[in-house]
Amino acid sequence: MSKNLTGFPESFLWGGAIAANQTEGAYLKDGKGLTTVDLLPIGEKRFPIMIGKLPSFSPLEGEFYPSHEAIDFYHRYKEDIALFAEMGFKTLRLSISWARIFPNGDEIEPNEAGLQFYDDLFDELKKYNIEPLVTLAHFDVPVHLVKEYGSWKNRKLISFFENYARTVFTRYKKKVKYWLTFNEINMLLHLPYIGAGLVFEEGEDEKQVKYQAAHHQLVASALAVKAGHEIIPDAKIGCMLAAGMTYPYSSNPNDVMDAMDKDRESFFFIDVQSRGEYPGYAKRFFLENDIELDMEENDEKILKENTVDYIGFSYYSSRVTSTDPKIQENTTSGNVFGSITNPYLEKSEWGWTIDPKGLRITANQLYDRYQKPLFVVENGLGAVDIPNEDGAVVDDYRIAYLREHLKEMKEAIRDGVDIIGYTSWGPIDIVSASTGEMKKRYGYIYVDRDNLGNGTLKRTKKKSFEWYKNIIQTNGKEL
Numbered sequence: 001m002s003k004n005l006t007g008f009p010e011s012f013l014w015g016g017a018i019a020a021n022q023t024e025g026a027y028l029k030d031g032k033g034l035t036t037v038d039l040l041p042i043g044e045k046r047f048p049i050m051i052g053k054l055p056s057f058s059p060l061e062g063e064f065y066p067s068h069e070a071i072d073f074y075h076r077y078k079e080d081i082a083l084f085a086e087m088g089f090k091t092l093r094l095s096i097s098w099a100r101i102f103p104n105g106d107e108i109e110p111n112e113a114g115l116q117f118y119d120d121l122f123d124e125l126k127k128y129n130i131e132p133l134v135t136l137a138h139f140d141v142p143v144h145l146v147k148e149y150g151s152w153k154n155r156k157l158i159s160f161f162e163n164y165a166r167t168v169f170t171r172y173k174k175k176v177k178y179w180l181t182f183n184e185i186n187m188l189l190h191l192p193y194i195g196a197g198l199v200f201e202e203g204e205d206e207k208q209v210k211y212q213a214a215h216h217q218l219v220a221s222a223l224a225v226k227a228g229h230e231i232i233p234d235a236k237i238g239c240m241l242a243a244g245m246t247y248p249y250s251s252n253p254n255d256v257m258d259a260m261d262k263d264r265e266s267f268f269f270i271d272v273q274s275r276g277e278y279p280g281y282a283k284r285f286f287l288e289n290d291i292e293l294d295m296e297e298n299d300e301k302i303l304k305e306n307t308v309d310y311i312g313f314s315y316y317s318s319r320v321t322s323t324d325p326k327i328q329e330n331t332t333s334g335n336v337f338g339s340i341t342n343p344y345l346e347k348s349e350w351g352w353t354i355d356p357k358g359l360r361i362t363a364n365q366l367y368d369r370y371q372k373p374l375f376v377v378e379n380g381l382g383a384v385d386i387p388n389e390d391g392a393v394v395d396d397y398r399i400a401y402l403r404e405h406l407k408e409m410k411e412a413i414r415d416g417v418d419i420i421g422y423t424s425w426g427p428i429d430i431v432s433a434s435t436g437e438m439k440k441r442y443g444y445i446y447v448d449r450d451n452l453g454n455g456t457l458k459r460t461k462k463k464s465f466e467w468y469k470n471i472i473q474t475n476g477k478e479l
């Protein structure tokens with residue numbers, strides 16, 4: 001027994017997670033191209049675009065696009081990283097915007113200004129010994145690839161993505177060791193435009209299109225793993241799942257089966273990325289749904305030989321399912337995946353179920369299934385913060401949420417699950433991915449900006465700032 005089952009290992013990577021499009025702003029600066037997320041306004045058009053039902057290829061008059069300025073991290077990252085360092089971050093998860101490196105996505109030569117921006121950013125992190133954890137694709141595809149090629153519907157995207165991955169691996173090989181390929185790859189099934197830039201045409205078979213696009217992403221992910229291992233010998237390259245176990249509402253075997261099927265919709269992706277082959281249940285699903293994947297001869301070999309080193313996942317809530325139509329009426333939202341209301345649990349202001357024990361259960365479930373190190377790369381509470389008359393944000397609700405989740409994560413480690421790090425979502429307030437709001441805040445650092453872009457962008461520490469700092473300092477001993 002070599003494992004220390006008392007809690008967090010000394011090497012545990014504490015930190016926070018952000019994404020380019022929700023943070024950087026400067027959306028066309030220094031040669032960056034337009035990406036899919038730059039076309040998501042706040043308001044009623046957002047959802048139809050996110051699910052691929054409302055085509056949009058350029059910003060519309062009269063709409064407000066939060067990603068265009070976001071929190072201006074592009075110009076303020078030094079100040080923000082200094083604050084992360086003050087909290088003692090060991091790691092910062094961030095994404096590279098594909099369109100900063102290849103503005104159109106299909107060029108051969110990269111945009112030097114884009115490469116230089118991330119070079120400087122990584123140097124800044126290095127100053128404080130903060131290890132970067134980099135996502136290659138966090139919900140953004142260069143819009144040119146959507147217009148000209150149909151985005152991930154088209155097999156050509158694989159080689160464009162591989163070229164992008166090879167370019168950044170080569171450029172940052174001395175600076176970045178931890179990588180993730182696609183953020184929440186299973187989101188493709190729920191928000192196909194966000195996950196894969198998919199826009200559906202009238203009469204198109206959506207299931208067929210989504211799984212074909214998924215196949216292209218899975219092959220692209222495997223080729224990125226291959227390239228990463230070739231270029232950076234000590235690289236750790238992971239996949240990333242929007243996780244959260246599905247509970248059956250009752251002990252009726254039909255509910256239990258349904259819960260298993262719902263989980264498999266998501267596991268499908270990780271089964272391929274981690275085990276290297278399409279699982280039997282997926283083959284049956286394809287057959288019964290008339291889905292025929294167009295594969296090339298080498299695809300299966302590529303998937304088999306280039307599996308991921310670790311499993312990254314986000315955890316916000318568990319979900320509940322039932323086969324009883326009456327029970328099904330009582331639904332709630334939760335990181336886009338619908339769920340039935342769990343009568344035992346509270347919800348956030350956005351209706352997301354709060355289930356700390358679900359994190360322990362999910363981590364155990366993933367570890368039992370894959371037997372690879374896990375990395376909790378997102379978790380947190382989106383809440384309305386109202387500064388008091390002194391301008392201070394006393395976010396005890398956030399501390400309570402995080403504390404309970406950290407306790408359960410510690411329990412999972414004591415269960416024997418190999419968890420290598422934890423990056424809470426949005427350590428500084430950023431734009432919400434699902435709604436585009438600024439009002440839905442996750443941060444330890446408050447940013448003065450509202451849903452319509454008013455505000456000074458000034459950064460202020462919230463009460464949770466000192467709390468998280470102490471967690472890191474004590475390596476989670478003082479929860």
Ligand code: BG6
Pocket residue numbers: 019022183184242314335378382425431432433434435440
């Ligand atoms: C995850 C995404 O789905 O959840 C993030 O990877 C996102 O990009 C996070 O921001 C929280 O969701 P939201 O909608 O509250 O921003």
